[in-house]
Amino acid sequence: TVPDGLKWDKAPCRFCGTGCHVKVGVQEGKVVAIAGHPEAEVNKGLLCVKGYHVGGILYGKDRLKHPMLRRNGVMERISWDEAIDVAARKIMEAPEAFGFYGSGQWTIPEGYAAQKFMRAGLSNNHIEPNARLCMASAVTGFVSTYGVDEPAGCYDDLDECDVLIMWGNNMAEMHPVLFSRVIDRRTRGEKVTIIDCGTRRTRTTEFADHYMEFRPQSDLAIANCIAQQLIAREKWDKDFVEKHCAFRADENEAEPTLMGVAISFDDFKKRIAKYTPEHVSEVSGLSVEELVQLADLFADPKLKITSTWCMGMNQHTRGTAINRLVHGIHLLSGHFGTPGNAPTSLTGQPSACGTAREVGTLCHALPGGRLIAKDEHRAQCEEHWKVEAGRINPKPGYHTALLWEKFCTPTDQGGDIRSMLVQVTNPGQSLPNLVKLFENKKGLEDKFLMVSDCYPTPTTELADLILPAAMWVEKNGVYGNSERRTQQWFKMVEPPGEAREDVWMTIAIARRMYELGFPGMRDASGNFLFQFKDDSGNEIPAWEYERFHEINVDRSLYEDYRPLSHMKHKHVAPYDVLVKHTGLRWPVVKQDDGSYRETRFRFSEFDDPFVKKGNEFEFYHSTSGDGRAQIWFCPFERHPEEPTDEYPYWFCTGRVLEHWHTASMTMRVPQLRGAMPNAYVEIHPDDALEAGIGNGDEVEVSTRRGSLKLTAWINGRGSPPRGSLFVPFFDEKRLANLLTLDALCPISKEPDYKKCAARIRKV
Numbered sequence: 001t002v003p004d005g006l007k008w009d010k011a012p013c014r015f016c017g018t019g020c021h022v023k024v025g026v027q028e029g030k031v032v033a034i035a036g037h038p039e040a041e042v043n044k045g046l047l048c049v050k051g052y053h054v055g056g057i058l059y060g061k062d063r064l065k066h067p068m069l070r071r072n073g074v075m076e077r078i079s080w081d082e083a084i085d086v087a088a089r090k091i092m093e094a095p096e097a098f099g100f101y102g103s104g105q106w107t108i109p110e111g112y113a114a115q116k117f118m119r120a121g122l123s124n125n126h127i128e129p130n131a132r133l134c135m136a137s138a139v140t141g142f143v144s145t146y147g148v149d150e151p152a153g154c155y156d157d158l159d160e161c162d163v164l165i166m167w168g169n170n171m172a173e174m175h176p177v178l179f180s181r182v183i184d185r186r187t188r189g190e191k192v193t194i195i196d197c198g199t200r201r202t203r204t205t206e207f208a209d210h211y212m213e214f215r216p217q218s219d220l221a222i223a224n225c226i227a228q229q230l231i232a233r234e235k236w237d238k239d240f241v242e243k244h245c246a247f248r249a250d251e252n253e254a255e256p257t258l259m260g261v262a263i264s265f266d267d268f269k270k271r272i273a274k275y276t277p278e279h280v281s282e283v284s285g286l287s288v289e290e291l292v293q294l295a296d297l298f299a300d301p302k303l304k305i306t307s308t309w310c311m312g313m314n315q316h317t318r319g320t321a322i323n324r325l326v327h328g329i330h331l332l333s334g335h336f337g338t339p340g341n342a343p344t345s346l347t348g349q350p351s352a353c354g355t356a357r358e359v360g361t362l363c364h365a366l367p368g369g370r371l372i373a374k375d376e377h378r379a380q381c382e383e384h385w386k387v388e389a390g391r392i393n394p395k396p397g398y399h400t401a402l403l404w405e406k407f408c409t410p411t412d413q414g415g416d417i418r419s420m421l422v423q424v425t426n427p428g429q430s431l432p433n434l435v436k437l438f439e440n441k442k443g444l445e446d447k448f449l450m451v452s453d454c455y456p457t458p459t460t461e462l463a464d465l466i467l468p469a470a471m472w473v474e475k476n477g478v479y480g481n482s483e484r485r486t487q488q489w490f491k492m493v494e495p496p497g498e499a500r501e502d503v504w505m506t507i508a509i510a511r512r513m514y515e516l517g518f519p520g521m522r523d524a525s526g527n528f529l530f531q532f533k534d535d536s537g538n539e540i541p542a543w544e545y546e547r548f549h550e551i552n553v554d555r556s557l558y559e560d561y562r563p564l565s566h567m568k569h570k571h572v573a574p575y576d577v578l579v580k581h582t583g584l585r586w587p588v589v590k591q592d593d594g595s596y597r598e599t600r601f602r603f604s605e606f607d608d609p610f611v612k613k614g615n616e617f618e619f620y621h622s623t624s625g626d627g628r629a630q631i632w633f634c635p636f637e638r639h640p641e642e643p644t645d646e647y648p649y650w651f652c653t654g655r656v657l658e659h660w661h662t663a664s665m666t667m668r669v670p671q672l673r674g675a676m677p678n679a680y681v682e683i684h685p686d687d688a689l690e691a692g693i694g695n696g697d698e699v700e701v702s703t704r705r706g707s708l709k710l711t712a713w714i715n716g717r718g719s720p721p722r723g724s725l726f727v728p729f730f731d732e733k734r735l736a737n738l739l740t741l742d743a744l745c746p747i748s749k750e751p752d753y754k755k756c757a758a759r760i761r762k763v
């Protein structure tokens with residue numbers, strides 16, 4: 001029975017990068033029902049436990065409802081006019097010393113507005129999404145291999161593959177609906193071999209045919225071993241490699257670069273030769289038989305193999321290298337470009353692809369795959385934004401770790417970032433090495449932190465200005481998920497109190513700066529940078545909140561962005577087409593009959609409209625300029641902080657099924673909070689026995705950066721091997737990132753949250 005007045009509409013789930021589509025039931029102005037969207041190709045009507053409770057995130061009792069300003073150490077309620085004025089003046093005090101920190105949860109229009117505000121408005125590139133912390137290594141892996149970012153394949157590969165290899169990827173908990181697509185095939189009697197290559201047993205392991213447990217960091221050696229075996233046994237795909245691939249390495253292995261230098265096949269063969277199964281077995285802890293078994297799979301051209309990965313490969317001091325190596329073994333073996341044969345990275349956030357990567361909100365990027373460092377790319381954006389030539393600063397901004405370090409260092413000691421605006425993320429919990437990169441802001445009088453959020457978090461605790469934000473279906477939005485799928489939704493309910501849309505905040509701050517005479521907020525003709533018109537051509541002052549909803553600002557911003565997606569053949573679908581779908585995978589191309597066709601498999605002639613007929617495959621943005629993908633040699637290198645006598649354990653952090661990232665939303669849902677209320681530390685039973693630790697005991701875990709009191713969980717949900725500890729990072733009362741290391745991949749600048757040295761003792 002449908003209750004009176006219940007109305008259904010569609011939206012992507014607010015949480016992970018899987019991008020499930022939900023049906024949202026609204027009655028009397030409130031979200032009262034959630035269902036999996038039966039027509040959504042991603043989830044086919046299913047949701048995970050978070051998705052079924054996604055409506056509950058709107059209704060936590062402690063929603064932030066009013067702007068607040070810290071005066072004499074006390075937070076006081078202020079008006080929106082004052083809040084916008086304070087933010088505008090603070091940025092104008094030192095525009096070059098301002099940082100804008102967003103996320104892969106920014107909608108595409110939000111990220112695009114922030115991008116234009118910074119690059120065109122402030123001539124400042126200190127803009128970063130938190131996605132730097134989760135998928136930057138995937139980006140550099142894709143770019144240095146194919147010349148352009150984001151996966152060639154899509155989720156359909158999971159329906160087609162014979163073998164699924166997960167590289168440090170707990171898909172059963174982190175992308176559960178995707179994992180259920182694979183498990184569902186088994187229940188229908190299809191054969192799919194699941195291989196879990198990881199450093200800790202997880203729920204994914206329970207479903208695996210083979211669990212291959214390797215020592216932290218040694219995934220590099222394992223991938224190299226597979227390549228060595230393919231070559232030593234003459235089992236690489238010679239035809240595919242000769243036609244479509246080239247080889248590459250770093251000139252100086254101690255100083256890796258994004259593009260490296262071309263090498264010959266013979267040079268590659270020489271470099272890879274030492275990664276024999278015997279040698280790599282010693283390095284990795286896998287047996288020779290397991291390594292040979294992996295190589296055998298890739299050596300079999302009849303098998304369809306899909307590799308997936310997420311944070312295990314990306315949050316890695318050699319994150320770019322391991323991404324390249326997994327692409328490399330797929331290319332070398334020809335397990336590429338046909339349904340079921342794909343190396344595919346999964347993203348953690350709902351629009352890490354759409355907003356961070358496609359809109360280009362990273363400090364070195366511009367929309368549509370453009371780069372700040374390229375004169376031509378800056379000129380294209382300046383022309384598109386109608387600002388004079390030279391407006392966009394040619395120097396890339398600070399990457400995330402550096403941006404926060406500069407903000408949390410006294411100005412007279414080189415801390416040249418003085419004000420920050422944070423939207424849609426919680427760096428006070430998610431940055432690594434939290435004391436150095438966040439908490440050192442305490443007591444720095446000349447640093448001003450502005451935070452837009454929906455709930456109080458460790459970040460708002462340190463804020464000087466709090467801006468209450470509308471969330472999910474309280475606003476219009478567009479996201480882009482892990483498989484290049486762009487998804488649109490409309491606002492369905494009102495936000496509480498005075499909470500407002502992030503995109504409005506950005507436009508309103510820009511307008512206030514324009515009124516105060518800041519020249520950057522004018523285009524080359526002297527007009528305000530953010531102009532909006534209704535369908536009749538009438539100008540709408542969308543910066544006035546009373547007028548903001550007279551037009552669809554999201555549609556205007558998205559349509560302004562859309563042509564910029566074409567340069568690298570990332571053609572996203574028109575907004576009005578997205579309205580009718582549960583998402584479309586780019587490139588989306590108009591057909592002769594006026595309809596729009598999405599692309600499932602990029603670079604493959606049978607599906608990608610941009611591959612020249614007769615070419616079979618074409619890497620049309622190849623870095624070698626000849627349509628070829630690059631197979632990299634990258635050496636195994638040891639981790640910079642391995643266990644010692646003083647800190648004898650490997651320490652790893654991660655997520656749990658019930659909570660989404662820092663749990664600022666999911667902790668407000670009673671069912672999810674009740675199911676997983678506190679963080680814990682997993683320890684192997686034998687290690688616990690030796691240390692006199694029992695299940696449920698209070699323990700102290702320490703690294704060189706800090707200590708944390710936690711409850712021990714032995715044989716819990718996951719199970720680390722001897723000498724390893726695991727702590728989830730969702731719990732704001734037990735901040736795992738007080739302990740984690742801020743060592744970065746030298747190319748992607750992504751931190752390694754998965755490995756550092758720790759000790760544990762019973763309290």
Ligand code: SF4
Pocket residue numbers: 013014015016017018019020043046047048049050051052174175176177178
């Ligand atoms: Fe799907 Fe992820 Fe949402 Fe779960 S959290 S319903 S897997 S999008």
